[in-house]
Amino acid sequence: MALDITRRGIARLLGLGAATAVPFAARAQGAWPNRPVRLVVPFGPGGAADTLARVVAQPFPQAAGGGSLVVENRSGGGGTIGGGAVATARPDGYNLMVADMGPNAVGKELIPALSYDPLRAFTPIVHLVNLPLVLITRADLGADDVAALVALAKSRRQPLTYAAPSVGHPTHLADELFLSQSGARSEAVQYRSGAEVLRSLVAKETDWAIISVSSALPFVQEGKVKALGVANPAPIAALPGVPPIAATLSGFVATTWHGIAGPAGMAPDFVLRINEVFNAIIGRPEVQENLARTQGAEFVGGTPEAFAAFIRREAERWIPIIRSANIKAE
The missing domain is CATH 3.40.190.150 (Bordetella uptake gene, domain 1)
Structure with missing residues (x-):
């Protein structure tokens, strides 16, 4: 702007x-x-x-x-x-x-x-x-888009886990908004920073997270994590081809x-x-x-x-x- x-x-x-x-x-x-x-x-x-x-x-x-x-x-x-x-x-x-x-x-x-x-x-x-924020998963989770992640979370007997950088962090609140709007189930795993959140996904300790684009971008570009959707109402230039989460969950913005x-x-x-x-x-x-x-x-x-x-x-x-x-x- x-x-x-x-x-x-x-x-x-x-x-x-x-x-x-x-x-x-x-x-x-x-x-x-x-x-x-x-x-x-x-x-x-x-x-x-x-x-x-x-x-x-x-x-x-x-x-x-x-x-x-x-x-x-x-x-x-x-x-x-x-x-x-x-x-x-x-x-x-x-x-x-x-x-x-x-x-x-x-x-x-x-x-x-x-x-x-x-x-x-x-x-x-x-x-x-x-x-901007982006919804990411560990690279081998098997969900290629937001709808697939929601379906996977609903189908699992053992809940998926999501990583958050601290209790009450804005990205933690975005995680909970995602669960509330999608009706999916997941359990929180708390870390001390965004860097630890990314490490947990790469190490397959957790399944998904919503995190800042600036933190996630190098990991997405290197294929270490998969980007499913941005939390903006429209696509962003930094992640071409990644649709808004709102395309699946109407009105989702964080x-x-x-x-x-x-x-x-x-x-x-x-x-x-x-x-x-x-x-x-x-x-x-x-x-x-x-x-x-x-x-x-x-x-x-x-x-x-x-x-x-x-x-x-x-x-x-x-x-x-x-x-x-x-x-x-x-």
Whole structure:
């Protein structure tokens, strides 16, 4: 998706008139940033959220007119350790996080004892990207498409097994959505990362998984796993010839997503200024080329209000799945 990153385009995104956009930017320029900005990644190094953070950190000084974006990994609790660190930080524009479904939308449902409410503890600032998912099986399972996998799962006396990178991870929720819509039976096997999920399929420890395209793609290309369907509503360029799961299970859509959020209570001027900067960053051709190539990213952008509404919709969509499957991360 090509973003309009002219000042007039940003003004439209923020709901401001073009005539007021330049004065606002001039006022905010001197106020933020005047020191390094902390960007908390609520997961460990090397994953999709960490990769995204480090890609956007590179052009940050130029896009922001100074300052730097310091990436800090705070993993644990399905992202809620890092989320908690930002939720309790000063809402001054210098404590931000890479937002994710667990810490910013459904974490309280997964961990009832969580010390903060994901839907109240943050200021959504901008929705950066959606990352596509793909349904894969071990290479020798014998299912060549989604319908065949569903039929196989229903016919087996001993349930098939699916691999998930952690309890309550967005891909785990996508697995449960697949089972709910298909009526198939499978048992979960939990791992600590997407890399371990892929290893389990190659080693024939598990039968299938839904995982990020960026993680699965090399294994699909090498024939180590088989791709049956993408979780996008339409085919994607990275996996030509692989149909949407929705072609078999009507309406099936699932993605992982990331954005920028800060603590609740941030001043509106800071929110608008930070939104403008990150919209400009993800509109840069080199950023789009990098993230499209490495993660198959779909670029979103837009207003803080649009991101807040998106997060609410995600919570409303996935919390019933969590409750129905009795998923708890504790």
